[in-house]
Amino acid sequence: MNAWERMTAALEHREADRVPVYPILAGATRRLIGADYRTWATDAKTCADAYLKAVERYDLDCVLTLIDLSVECEAWGQKLVFPENEAAHPDYSAPVIREPEDYDRIEQIDYRTGKRMMMHVEVVRMLAKTLKGKVPIISFVFGPLGTLSMLRNQQDMYMDLYDEPEAVKRAVKNVAGTLAQYAGALCDAGADAIMWDTLFASGSIMSKPMWQAFESDAMRMLAQTVREHGCMNMIHNCGQNIYFDVQIDAIAPSAISFLYPPDDCADFAACKQKYGDRVTLIGCLPPTGAVYGTDREWDKLCREQIDAMAAGGGFVLATGCEYPANADLKRAERMIELAKTYGVYQTHA
Amino acid sequence: MELKEISLQLEAGRAKEVKALVQQAIDEGFPADRILNEGLLAGMNAIGVRFRNNEVFVPEVLIAARAMKMGANVLKPLLTESGVQAAGRVCIGTVMGDLHDIGKNLVAMMMEGKGLEVIDIGTDVPPEQFIETAIEEDCQIICCSALLTTTMNVMGDVVRAAENAGIRDRVKIMVGGAPVTAAFAAQIGADAYTPDAASAAEQAAAFCREMKEKQAV
Numbered sequence: 388m389n390a391w392e393r394m395t396a397a398l399e400h401r402e403a404d405r406v407p408v409y410p411i412l413a414g415a416t417r418r419l420i421g422a423d424y425r426t427w428a429t430d431a432k433t434c435a436d437a438y439l440k441a442v443e444r445y446d447l448d449c450v451l452t453l454i455d456l457s458v459e460c461e462a463w464g465q466k467l468v469f470p471e472n473e474a475a476h477p478d479y480s481a482p483v484i485r486e487p488e489d490y491d492r493i494e495q496i497d498y499r500t501g502k503r504m505m506m507h508v509e510v511v512r513m514l515a516k517t518l519k520g521k522v523p524i525i526s527f528v529f530g531p532l533g534t535l536s537m538l539r540n541q542q543d544m545y546m547d548l549y550d551e552p553e554a555v556k557r558a559v560k561n562v563a564g565t566l567a568q569y570a571g572a573l574c575d576a577g578a579d580a581i582m583w584d585t586l587f588a589s590g591s592i593m594s595k596p597m598w599q600a601f602e603s604d605a606m607r608m609l610a611q612t613v614r615e616h617g618c619m620n621m622i623h624n625c626g627q628n629i630y631f632d633v634q635i636d637a638i639a640p641s642a643i644s645f646l647y648p649p650d651d652c653a654d655f656a657a658c659k660q661k662y663g664d665r666v667t668l669i670g671c672l673p674p675t676g677a678v679y680g681t682d683r684e685w686d687k688l689c690r691e692q693i694d695a696m697a698a699g700g701g702f703v704l705a706t707g708c709e710y711p712a713n714a715d716l717k718r719a720e721r722m723i724e725l726a727k728t729y730g731v732y733q734t735h736a
Numbered sequence: 737m738e739l740k741e742i743s744l745q746l747e748a749g750r751a752k753e754v755k756a757l758v759q760q761a762i763d764e765g766f767p768a769d770r771i772l773n774e775g776l777l778a779g780m781n782a783i784g785v786r787f788r789n790n791e792v793f794v795p796e797v798l799i800a801a802r803a804m805k806m807g808a809n810v811l812k813p814l815l816t817e818s819g820v821q822a823a824g825r826v827c828i829g830t831v832m833g834d835l836h837d838i839g840k841n842l843v844a845m846m847m848e849g850k851g852l853e854v855i856d857i858g859t860d861v862p863p864e865q866f867i868e869t870a871i872e873e874d875c876q877i878i879c880c881s882a883l884l885t886t887t888m889n890v891m892g893d894v895v896r897a898a899e900n901a902g903i904r905d906r907v908k909i910m911v912g913g914a915p916v917t918a919a920f921a922a923q924i925g926a927d928a929y930t931p932d933a934a935s936a937a938e939q940a941a942a943f944c945r946e947m948k949e950k951q952a953v
Contacts, residue, residue, distance in 0.1 A: 473886065479835060542838050545795040546802065549749060593793045628790060650790075675915045678885050679923070711885040 390448040390522045398619070398641050398667050400701040406693055406730030407448035408704045409669075410677075410719035411644075414455070414474055414712030416441040424712070425469040428454050431506045435513035442522055445723055450518065451582060452510055453527035453709060454503070459566065460529075460537035462501025463493060472713060477537050484539040487547050490554035493538065495564035504569050508576045515577025525621060526578040528570055530585045531563040531609075532602045545593070548601060556601060563605035567612040574616035581613045582621040582644065588634050589626025590650050595633055603637040610638040621669070625708040631662055642667035646707025655695040659702075668696050671707040677718040678711050685718050689725040697730060704730060737764060739774040742807065746779030747786075749799030751806040754779075758807040768814035772851070776807050780849025784934035787846075794842065797933070801845035808848075822853035824944025827869045828879040829861035830913075831890035836883035839913055839933070843879060846937035852944065863890060863897040870898075870907050876947050877940050880926075882913040891916070892924035908943045912936055 388396070388404045396403035416437035417427035426433050438450050455474035457467050466478040484490060498504050507526065514524050529537070535558055536544045547555050570581045585606065588598045610620045619641040622634055628650035631643065643666050652658040655671060662668070671692060676685050689704065696702040704726045710719055737760055745753040754776075761771045783800045786792045826847055830840045837859045844854045855873050857865060866878050878898065882888040891911045898904045908927040911920075921929035927943070930936040 473833075473884075476835065542798060542841060546798050548795050549799050590790050590793065593795055597793070597795065673915075675885050675888075675917065675920070679920055713886055 394523045402700040402732040406697045406704050406726045408723050408726035409449050410710045411706045412441050413453040413709050431509035434510045449523040451525045458503040459534040461503045487551040490558040493558040495561040498569035508572045511576040511578050523579045525580045525582050526573040527582045531559045531605045532587050534562050571616050574618040580619035580621050582623050584623045588630045590628025591626035595630050607637045644669035659696045667701045669703040669705045674706050674708050677714045689722050693730050742775030743779035746803045751803040754803040754807040758810045768818050769820045788934040823851040825853045825875045826877040827855045827875040829857040830859040830881045832862045834887035835859045840881035842933040843936045846933040850937045850941040863893040866894050867897045867901045877908045879910045885915045895925045
């Protein structure tokens, strides 16, 4: 099987020849072509070349075009900082939303005015020229509440949810309008799926009813937009106790990429049992394991994930969040190797 | 009035009400330490328990902490006047290279809710600054926070800096943050890892109690 067939099988809940594998290699790919982080994060050709190099070198089963969490917010004028060896982030001293009244300044804008969103679309277009139909391209988009948090700051935004709920909701709706255009453009450029980062739909942050009140309607609309563009929806959420149930209801994702078991499952095996026939499970190796601990411990973590969730298909072995951008890539290689050996399905052994 | 009213309003995050009730309690002659313990700290303690049990979440903790701060500001002059001592002193920061502060802020708020005095030295803090602050402010505990896998190693540098400065036997070093684990804490020689802000506050309060008891002996 090639990568496309293997991922298709996993998404259709069938056993492929082996477990598909994707260490979430994003910022780390820059090192494969000797690019610095800023260039990788701002120049479409550099970024696309790095991803293509990663596919070629590691025989990856998909590509997740994750640049950083500040791609979207830049379009609303958020000033960013581009560190030499780290992901870009907002200039925390200069948020666009300084006071709750500023939420009403967040309008639905044309995504094409956002340089970084346009760059991401271009990256996908470049990747599709080589990979379309061979290696699935999944594009990462920060959800509307997440994008809004990059324009405010998380701590203040959380309090605004109580102090100024209607203002936040209006801004979420406007941001979502822009993200819908953007996601559509990514699909048209060649993405096979949009992976929405719904960071806030987890017990790490807010209650289930609060997430439903503030983001689920917007996510429902966004998911529908992606479907209308002929693409799949996926979710990424690396929080603890993530809310599978309400997100499945709102988004109907084909797959969920996660790090911890959801709030209504005791462990990964229980998650497989409860949700394994409804969504493809992607994960859930802790990225810290790529940096700390022994090789033997890392191998054990990989095997445990395969043991808990691979049976019957519907599983992709992946890190539960981005593979650390500056970490040695040996453990990424090792997890790929284990997917190819330990992850072979018996019908194909 | 009953001091429990302060605690209940605090749990609901109603800052203005808490401020008014604290003032009312003062006017009615309640001693400052009782207003603090039975009103503000009791409310924050209840929020901590509910947070650990996943009954309330980050936004609820933040608005409760804001309410506590409003109440504490009214009470502060009286507490100083009556010589009420903090349960211990903690220096807290996010380690060098890391600008994320919400986890650190939550821990600081929860610790204040345990009656600890918290010296927040911010984000991107080099190891030496943790040590200098701990010495200058006579802290019993150093708390290091990190959100990034790339920065958590700095926590080990803080432990080594404390050893080199000769203060390791008189400060406890606690670590936490999304990528941090108990195994990592043990590996770098920290005294404790806690998985959430409420547990961190409880652990810090327990360390301070232990250290006070040792000193008393």
